[in-house]
Amino acid sequence: MKNDSAENWTASTAADLVMDYLIPLGCAALLVVFALYVGRPLLDVRLQAKIPPLSASILQLQERKEELYATIKELELDRDLGKLRQEDYLQLRQDLESQALALLQQLDQLNGHTHAETLHTWIEEDVAELRRPPVSKFQCPSCGAHPRPEDRFCSQCGTPFGKVE
Numbered sequence: 001m002k003n004d005s006a007e008n009w010t011a012s013t014a015a016d017l018v019m020d021y022l023i024p025l026g027c028a029a030l031l032v033v034f035a036l037y038v039g040r041p042l043l044d045v046r047l048q049a050k051i052p053p054l055s056a057s058i059l060q061l062q063e064r065k066e067e068l069y070a071t072i073k074e075l076e077l078d079r080d081l082g083k084l085r086q087e088d089y090l091q092l093r094q095d096l097e098s099q100a101l102a103l104l105q106q107l108d109q110l111n112g113h114t115h116a117e118t119l120h121t122w123i124e125e126d127v128a129e130l131r132r133p134p135v136s137k138f139q140c141p142s143c144g145a146h147p148r149p150e151d152r153f154c155s156q157c158g159t160p161f162g163k164v165e
Helices: 002-043 045-050 056-081 086-111 115-131
Strands: none
Touching (some): 056 086
């Protein structure tokens, strides 16, 4: 009888060990892997190196632009609630829009071009690099295209290939 209780105690101790330590440790490991996978774009040094730093004057102008946008939204809300007459609303909105337009022109002059355009250019360069066909020694006998090693048919004309090496 002592052997049965000793075996049960060992089995229950092993099960408790698994439940108490290994499962939480496995969950923590999965959490770390998930966090690294999701956070990888934030850690990508190559992308961070491409984005130019903004000067203090550009930051101040962008803050002012956001303030103007918020003021225009508040103005619309005041008009909708009946706090402003239509004539006053139109005049104030025109003044705020002209200030915002002048501010946007100033930002464009300081930047030379927008960061969105720069980012768009980088994306286009990366896509063009990915679209470049890999260098292959083999050519399609019909059209001269260079297939990938795993292709069984020509992507240009549809000619079937034998084994491509």
